[in-house]
Amino acid sequence: MTGQAEDTKSQPTLLSSKLLLQHQAVEAALNRHVFVWKEIEKSQKRGISKTPRSHAVPVSEIVAIHHAEDEDHTKSKWDQKKKQQFSQLFPNSFTVFYVTRTKHHRWRCSEATFSCSSPELCEQWIQVTREQLSLLTNRPKRLLVYINPFGGKKRGRRIYEDKVAPVFQRAGVSADVIVTERANHARDHLTTEANLDQYDGVVCVGGDGMFSEILHGLVARTQNDNKVDQNRPDVELKPCMLRIGIIPAGSTDCICFATVGTNDPVTSALHIIIGDSQPMDVCSVHHNDVFLRYSVSLLGYGFYGDVLADSEKKRWLGPARYDLSGVKAFLCHNHYKGTVSFLPAEDNLGHPRDKLQCRFGCSICQHKQSSKEKLRETADEETAAEVSSSSSWKVICGKFIAINAANMSCACPRSPKGLSPSAHLADGTADLILVRKCSRLDFFRHLLRHTNTDDQFDHSFVEVHRVKKFHFEPLDPQPLLLENQSELPKKPGFCPMSSAQTTCIPSTAHSSWNCDGEILNHAAIQVSVHCQLIRLFARGIEEQQRV
Numbered sequence: 085m086t087g088q089a090e091d092t093k094s095q096p097t098l099l100s101s102k103l104l105l106q107h108q109a110v111e112a113a114l115n116r117h118v119f120v121w122k123e124i125e126k127s128q129k130r131g132i133s134k135t136p137r138s139h140a141v142p143v144s145e146i147v148a149i150h151h152a153e154d155e156d157h158t159k160s161k162w163d164q165k166k167k168q169q170f171s172q173l174f175p176n177s178f179t180v181f182y183v184t185r186t187k188h189h190r191w192r193c194s195e196a197t198f199s200c201s202s203p204e205l206c207e208q209w210i211q212v213t214r215e216q217l218s219l220l221t222n223r224p225k226r227l228l229v230y231i232n233p234f235g236g237k238k239r240g241r242r243i244y245e246d247k248v249a250p251v252f253q254r255a256g257v258s259a260d261v262i263v264t265e266r267a268n269h270a271r272d273h274l275t276t277e278a279n280l281d282q283y284d285g286v287v288c289v290g291g292d293g294m295f296s297e298i299l300h301g302l303v304a305r306t307q308n309d310n311k312v313d314q315n316r317p318d319v320e321l322k323p324c325m326l327r328i329g330i331i332p333a334g335s336t337d338c339i340c341f342a343t344v345g346t347n348d349p350v351t352s353a354l355h356i357i358i359g360d361s362q363p364m365d366v367c368s369v370h371h372n373d374v375f376l377r378y379s380v381s382l383l384g385y386g387f388y389g390d391v392l393a394d395s396e397k398k399r400w401l402g403p404a405r406y407d408l409s410g411v412k413a414f415l416c417h418n419h420y421k422g423t424v425s426f427l428p429a430e431d432n433l434g435h436p437r438d439k440l441q442c443r444f445g446c447s448i449c450q451h452k453q454s455s456k457e458k459l460r461e462t463a464d465e466e467t468a469a470e471v472s473s474s475s476s477w478k479v480i481c482g483k484f485i486a487i488n489a490a491n492m493s494c495a496c497p498r499s500p501k502g503l504s505p506s507a508h509l510a511d512g513t514a515d516l517i518l519v520r521k522c523s524r525l526d527f528f529r530h531l532l533r534h535t536n537t538d539d540q541f542d543h544s545f546v547e548v549h550r551v552k553k554f555h556f557e558p559l560d561p562q563p564l565l566l567e568n569q570s571e572l573p574k575k576p577g578f579c580p581m582s583s584a585q586t587t588c589i590p591s592t593a594h595s596s597w598n599c600d601g602e603i604l605n606h607a608a609i610q611v612s613v614h615c616q617l618i619r620l621f622a623r624g625i626e627e628q629q630r631v
């Protein structure tokens with residue numbers, strides 16, 4: 085429970101009265117920011133007197149307030165019966181539903197039922213609290229929901245119906261639901277058909293692939309409506325007005341994890357209901373002035389591209405395919421020649437090796453947001469963008485095992501720190517990680533550090549830069565096997581020794597780009613980070629869990 089009772093002193097009290105909470109007399113008060121109640125009679129247990137407890141719920145975290153006797157579809161029959169008995173015993177009762185924090189960043193919807201001395205007082209509490217809630221204009225009233233029935237363990241529809249829809253209903257949020265019938269159904273519907281004016285947000289029920297569909301649909305629609313040509317790599321894209329909610333129901337839910345701190349459908353639903361807003365950067369990827377895709381998490385060439393390309397052939401294996409392809413790519417140990425050129429970010433945006441992690445209320449992202457707002461007010465953005473890109477491009481040629489651009493930490497349950505632990509969600513930059521040719525053992529050490537607390541950038545063959553744009557041009561017609569071939573297992577057919585025909589992962593002229601889990605068709609790409617192009621119904625990971 086959050087302890088903000090002191091706020092009550094500075095705010096005018098809107099309501100204050102003695103109420104009864106589960107047979108316990110309480111003094112309750114509501115002001116603009118907080119709803120507090122505290123015991124007014126010390127409870128005695130076996131002769132020991134206890135200090136009266138007090139509770140404070142920020143109004144912004146109240147989900148709903150209802151008459152206690154109102155039907156509640158979220159409850160089991162047993163709980164409904166108990167509730168009915170209580171309201172028969174205490175007829176003038178109301179229930180407050182509010183957010184509580186549990187372990188591992190999970191949120192739950194708790195409730196407290198209060199009994200009043202008269203029906204008028206009960207009505208007054210409900211009305212005044214609802215008035216306060218109606219002042220919170222960031223809360224969505226109507227949502228467009230897309231469910232991927234085949235994502236993850238194919239439980240998207242059940243997850244939505246059992247865990248999310250009842251909480252939306254309780255909070256008075258209405259939803260138009262579309263169960264997708266094919267891949268790209270949601271993207272196409274958003275781009276061309278959906279009447280977006282009537283919604284306050286778009287929600288996807290699925291994994292990262294489903295989120296990517298919503299992202300592409302919404303960004304394309306916004307650019308089309310504003311006559312912005314997505315094919316121009318240097319164009320200033322228009323930010324999307326509608327926020328996106330993610331109900332995790334896929335086999336990979338990294339975006340949800342990185343922005344909420346957990347993959348839990350009820351937690352995500354509560355972030356949507358209270359109208360949280362997390363701005364996010366989006367990378368646009370082009371090849372020869374033709375738009376390819378958008379990315380919000382990882383663009384990976386070499387190792388992560390090879391893993392994805394191989395895993396696509398093993399979809400029948402389910403999520404285990406990523407582990408198998410990961411081991412294969414590691415044993416094959418390919419490296420690729422190429423030229424990376426990049427435009428470094430300004431110094432005040434920190435460095436990827438800073439210990440400062442992007443968390444709820446991140447000062448760097450907030451500073452970026454306020455300076456963006458100022459720019460919007462004072463100058464047109466294209467001029468501003470030109471002014472701010474005064475730093476010069478840098479060029480690096482070499483042989484790389486992996487080239488990764490992390491737009492966020494890419495933390496997930498397996499790698500709690502992620503690929504770039506201090507990458508920011510909304511600072512207009514990406515962390516470009518170059519892993520040069522090294523021995524297999526060294527690469528193993530580097531990979532291992534993604535799962536523990538050691539610094540994965542602290543190797544002579546790894547360099548990391550915070551960038552606003554980058555280009556990659558492959559040089560080598562054939563991927564090479566690394567030196568140290570003596571390290572390779574000598575079992576015939578198990579791993580390659582020299583020629584392309586014996587490699588574990590069949591060699592092509594280049595590696596592929598893994599763009600948020602999708603393979604790109606081109607190795608030569610131009611990437612630009614678009615600062616705070618979208619907003620999610622999330623708040624970033626909370627540092628201190630206030631349990």
Ligand SMILES: Nc1ncnc2c1ncn2[C@@H]1O[C@H](COP(=O)(O)OP(=O)(O)OP(=O)(O)O)[C@@H](O)[C@H]1O
Nearest residue numbers: 235236264265266267290291292293294334335336
């Ligand atoms: N009705 C549908 N039928 C088939 N594919 C769909 C449907 N709806 C969405 N998709 C596609 O399914 C893909 C995977 O979806 P999603 O990300 O929700 O699940 P996932 O299990 O995490 O994915 P992955 O298999 O990539 O790990 C998405 O790229 C999406 O375009």
